[in-house]
Amino acid sequence: MSESAKVVPLAKGKRRRRERPDADEEDLRARVRDLEDEVERLREGTEGPQDAQPATGEGPLVALARLLQGGRDGITWEALARAWSALYFSWHSEDVDEFGYDPKFTRTVMPLFEFLYTMWWRVETAGVENVPGTGPALIVANHSGVLPWDSVMINLAVRHEHPARRETRMLALDMFALLPFLAPALAQSGAVRANPENAERLLRKGELVGVFPEGVKGVGKPFKDRYRLARFGRGGFVRLALRTGAPIVPCAVVGAEEVHPKLASVNWLGRPLGLPYLPITPTFPLLGPLGFVPLPTKWSIDFADPIPMDAHGPEAAEDPILVNRLSEQVRSTIQRMVDSRLARRRSIWFG
Amino acid sequence: MRRTAVTGIASFLGARVLRRLVEAQGPDAVVAVDVAAPPPTLGVRHRTLDFTEPASDQRLLELLREEEVGTVVHAAFFTNPRRDTGYAHELESIGTLNLLAAAAAAGVQRVVMRSFTAVYGARGHNPNFLTEDHPLRPNPALAWARDKLEAEEHAAAFARRYPDMAVAVLRFAPLFGPGVHNFYTRIFDHRVVPLLMGYDPLVQFLHPEDAATALLAAVESAPTGACNVVPSRPIPLLTALHLASKVPVFVPHPAAAVGADLLWSAGLGAAPGAFVDYVRYPFVADGQRARERLGFTPRYSSRQALDAYVRYRHPHAVEKARSATDEHDHEHEREHGVAAP
Numbered sequence: 001m002s003e004s005a006k007v008v009p010l011a012k013g014k015r016r017r018r019e020r021p022d023a024d025e026e027d028l029r030a031r032v033r034d035l036e037d038e039v040e041r042l043r044e045g046t047e048g049p050q051d052a053q054p055a056t057g058e059g060p061l062v063a064l065a066r067l068l069q070g071g072r073d074g075i076t077w078e079a080l081a082r083a084w085s086a087l088y089f090s091w092h093s094e095d096v097d098e099f100g101y102d103p104k105f106t107r108t109v110m111p112l113f114e115f116l117y118t119m120w121w122r123v124e125t126a127g128v129e130n131v132p133g134t135g136p137a138l139i140v141a142n143h144s145g146v147l148p149w150d151s152v153m154i155n156l157a158v159r160h161e162h163p164a165r166r167e168t169r170m171l172a173l174d175m176f177a178l179l180p181f182l183a184p185a186l187a188q189s190g191a192v193r194a195n196p197e198n199a200e201r202l203l204r205k206g207e208l209v210g211v212f213p214e215g216v217k218g219v220g221k222p223f224k225d226r227y228r229l230a231r232f233g234r235g236g237f238v239r240l241a242l243r244t245g246a247p248i249v250p251c252a253v254v255g256a257e258e259v260h261p262k263l264a265s266v267n268w269l270g271r272p273l274g275l276p277y278l279p280i281t282p283t284f285p286l287l288g289p290l291g292f293v294p295l296p297t298k299w300s301i302d303f304a305d306p307i308p309m310d311a312h313g314p315e316a317a318e319d320p321i322l323v324n325r326l327s328e329q330v331r332s333t334i335q336r337m338v339d340s341r342l343a344r345r346r347s348i349w350f351g
Numbered sequence: 352m353r354r355t356a357v358t359g360i361a362s363f364l365g366a367r368v369l370r371r372l373v374e375a376q377g378p379d380a381v382v383a384v385d386v387a388a389p390p391p392t393l394g395v396r397h398r399t400l401d402f403t404e405p406a407s408d409q410r411l412l413e414l415l416r417e418e419e420v421g422t423v424v425h426a427a428f429f430t431n432p433r434r435d436t437g438y439a440h441e442l443e444s445i446g447t448l449n450l451l452a453a454a455a456a457a458g459v460q461r462v463v464m465r466s467f468t469a470v471y472g473a474r475g476h477n478p479n480f481l482t483e484d485h486p487l488r489p490n491p492a493l494a495w496a497r498d499k500l501e502a503e504e505h506a507a508a509f510a511r512r513y514p515d516m517a518v519a520v521l522r523f524a525p526l527f528g529p530g531v532h533n534f535y536t537r538i539f540d541h542r543v544v545p546l547l548m549g550y551d552p553l554v555q556f557l558h559p560e561d562a563a564t565a566l567l568a569a570v571e572s573a574p575t576g577a578c579n580v581v582p583s584r585p586i587p588l589l590t591a592l593h594l595a596s597k598v599p600v601f602v603p604h605p606a607a608a609v610g611a612d613l614l615w616s617a618g619l620g621a622a623p624g625a626f627v628d629y630v631r632y633p634f635v636a637d638g639q640r641a642r643e644r645l646g647f648t649p650r651y652s653s654r655q656a657l658d659a660y661v662r663y664r665h666p667h668a669v670e671k672a673r674s675a676t677d678e679h680d681h682e683h684e685r686e687h688g689v690a691a692p
Contacts, residue, residue: 026387026388027388027391030387030388030389030390030391031390031391031392033366033390034390034391034392034393036530037366037367037370037390037530049558049650049651049652049655049659077542077543077598078596078668080598081542081596081597081598082596084593084598084599085593085594085596085597088589088590088593089593092590092593094590094594094654095654096586096587096590098479098480098584098585099479099553100553100585100587174475174476178475178476180548180549180550180604181548181549183549183550183551184549184550184551184587184589187551187553187587188587192479193478193479195476195478197478197479197480197482198478198479198480201479201480
């Protein structure tokens with residue numbers, strides 16, 4: 001430690017703002033730099049990359065207790081910082097994956113989503129075994145419901161009902177992935193901002209990726225258009241699957257369209273807030289924050305047989321006619337599954 | 352054997368690479384071209400040259416010929432934003448242009464230029480991993496990034512015009528580690544750190560040792576084109592701050608930009624308001640190409656680089672934290688007669 005004790009004051013001297021120091025000072029500075037470098041080299045030579053030390057070994061309560069106990073001689077910055085970071089790491093991991101997925105944070109918020117899955121929406125799944133147990137795959141689903149609840153529920157369906165208990169990396173629309181507060185929470189719970197580069201990287205890593213090709217047109221659909229699938233973008237998801245050889249699993253979500261029935265949209269108010277639409281629902285904005293509570297409809301999530309993509313080869317991604325045909329095939333499969341569910345459904349609330 | 356010239360030897364990376372080159376090739380094979388003198392102990396050749404002078408390209412051409420330079424490492428860039436943006440522009444943009452012109456005329460075989468991943472620009476619409484083919488779109492209001500962008504454009508133009516001269520551009524992630532002192536690492540030198548409310552981008556911290564290794568590998572192989580030099584894994588900014596035991600204070604982002612600009616123009620702030628983008632949106636770059644072309648694999652992750660920086664810069668704080676825990680354990684032992692778990 002004595003080495004660094006020597007370094008600190010010298011380094012401070014370097015900060016003086018002088019454009020052209022005289023020769024003596026320059027020489028002195030050079031020597032200082034030289035010494036500093038020497039010290040660094042010594043330090044580095046012995047250190048190398050070390051296994052990261054946990055931030056604090058104590059829980060948030062212990063840290064808080066110590067903070068308050070310190071009250072006798074005044075609350076110290078160190079204690080405050082340690083309590084603060086212990087609190088943060090009580091529900092966040094110290095290490096996240098390269099896209100920012102934080103397993104500890106996900107575990108923390110999971111009970112709420114579990115409640116929604118089992119009690120609130122009583123999600124019923126069919127054909128979840130069509131999702132491959134290993135290797136890359138692309139789940140393609142219809143998007144609806146103003147807020148991206150359907151993406152969370154698809155994730156949970158695969159996590160709970162599939163024998164491999166796979167994690168689905170859902171691709172989040174820009175309107176959600178760029179929203180303050182929501183953006184970090186989405187990244188920490190495993191969602192990734194939807195763009196071709198991110199999706200391809202995930203698939204090449206062998207991940208299961210969930211995508212909503214309808215995009216904003218789907219999630220912000222007015223109530224009168226419910227269960228009519230919008231155009232599937234420009235077939236980007238098909239090109240992606242063709243390039244990576246990942247099979248496409250069509251997925252139909254029924255029940256999500258009614259959780260926030262969007263009656264109208266105030267675009268002139270949404271635009272300045274950075275939102276593509278500001279929905280008016282029977283409960284929002286009338287009931288304020290209560291408007292965010294989704295209605296307890298009965299949900300079903302159906303997975304169809306996977307459509308293999310490796311037969312076409314990666315160069316097929318450049319064939320727009322084939323891409324459109326496959327895209328339309330996926331869209332009609334999902335529309336068929338939605339329609340057959342709707343035909344069997346007798347009640348929005350009880351299925 | 353033709354010599355290697357290094358510019359910007361007063362910069363952190365320039366000083367590092369100069370030393371490593373002297374070790375590898377001997378002091379006579381390296382020449383420092385800078386207004387500042389290299390450390391006398393290195394015994395390296397030194398030629399004084401100011402890139403901002405009007406005829407610097409002519410003088411540089413003569414100098415490169417006299418010294419029989421085959422490789423130029425161009426590291427004369429400012430890491431910290433400066434208030435005299437005019438000078439920075441002259442050095443970084445025009446200086447690079449002069450250097451490239453002189454190098455091409457002198458028949459230099461390889462130019463290795465230092466650049467920054469920040470030149471991609473921090474934008475909401477960035478992919479999580481920026482590849483070298485991604486367009487460079489820094490905030491146009493930010494002179495700091497604009498000058499680097501212009502230098503990159505000059506490098507690309509010269510690489511096209513002179514196919515015989517290899518022009519390698521290395522885009523380094525922000526450096527973090529022993530010996531690094533700049534406006535970015537200084538965030539981690541305060542106890543209380545202002546942070547944007549509702550944003551927590553992934554950031555990359557590159558250990559200087561990795562940076563120097565990659566730069567040396569580029570001097571050896573000099574592949575034309577850009578290469579990102581980045582750590583093995585990014586880290587969320589808020590997690591980094593908490594790992595370094597900082598107290599974050601959350602500021603709404605419009606206020607942050609205005610506040611930073613006010614402080615900057617008052618001569619107090621470390622960076623102008625346009626830098627707020629870099630703590631708001633990600634500018635994480637992908638290191639795959641460096642792996643393929645330079646054979647460079649980072650040894651340190653962002654977190655390890657951060658740990659190394661905190662241990663180097665604030666050894667007392669690290670010691671204090673450790674002794675506080677020990678003290679607590681001893682107290683526990685005294686009170687309960689058993690060691691704390």
